[in-house]
Amino acid sequence: MPLLTIVTITFNAEKYLDRTLESVQRALAHIDPASLEYMIIDGGSKDNTLAIAQQYDFITRIVSERDKGLYDAMNKGLRFATGQYIWFLNAGDEVYDEEVLQKLNKQLHSDPDICYSDAMFVREDGSEVGLRSKFTPHDLPTNLRWQDFKFGMKVCHQAFIVKKSLAPEYDINNLSADIDWEITCLKKADTIVSLHFVLCKYLLGGTSVQNHKRSLTDRFKVLRKHFGLFPTLFNHFFIFWRGYRFVQKNGKYW
Template structure:
């Protein structure tokens, strides 16, 4: 079994320095490290050229992050791939050593992830669910810096679709896990540190994300999509009603009504 770690970079030399250092410090060394650069002009190329830990790299223009990730897939020789993009960090120096024995057979093996603000403030560690469902992917996704993907999935089901500019990784996960039902396993290791300064975290991209998600779901899960939209609208209304009732129950006014013999709203 061989692991390929792939880093995509474009004019982010400071983030790239941190990522390279994080990879260099790993106690386990038997992995392939690939860097795909989008023709950076900020000194990133020189940094990559002079790095002793980079096994393979290219620097050329591309149409976006997912074309760059696809180039990494094409160059990778590992059984499993981990996308640790420029600025992302491995959580500890021995995390790859701890994970390698767990990369056995499942198609997708995912760990947990720590989110950090751009200014360095740690937000929280996100613990992914043991079981993945359509309901989960309707709202969320797996984190690519904490997910090990068997390379043959890309050979069988195709690489990232570059017509999706922001959610192509979510599209891939949703398709292969929910539609194709490939095997998955959650491991309880925190794999990486993800800085909230990427395109998926930018509030300006929220409308694009929703539009791309809707396009994919309507195309490949049309019946489920319609039903879930209605379901979540109803669920949201029920949640608001329950929250309003809880506020009323805790208020002096509710206690007064109860003292006067008025029944609870849900009785």
């Protein structure tokens, strides 16, 4: 059994996939390759995504077929994964540096239920914008609890690694299913470890206005499920006020 499974979801990702795979390849040079399982779950790409993936011999498995969207693909990754831990890294995102897997493996051998860290925001040209905890209103708690999500996504999924045995499937009909997934994992976990290094580079990208509006509605549904209707209504007043203050202070909301 591998210690860790990394799953990358792709669909017509030829523009961004190389940067993800090259970052993993650099980091693999510092660990026993047998400790890592790497999977590509593809939605039936029509471009050169699969041809690019086939150039990297460390990839354990490539599955390419039509799916019902991102979370359906992530559920496939969960079902196929054989590693003790699972890490979802999107096409375009990167392992932060070549020492990450070495440091991560050392931490995973202490048998935590969940590990998490900050993420470095980067532009398409690779230049760094800054840490997510500094360029969004979401500060990163030292001792993460599921209750910390009452104001939204505390840790992006690219910086959240969990034991597969604790991981539920994603709700494929909810655009904020990643928040629900992380909260559910945290509720099940006994040992939650904050890593003292950055796990990943998070590629900034646009979301359509339509999807963004729906994701906000779906986020409300998730938070209501875990925190109740009236606390969620109250907390959303704070979320909107915090976002307004953040934009006034920083000029942007990344």
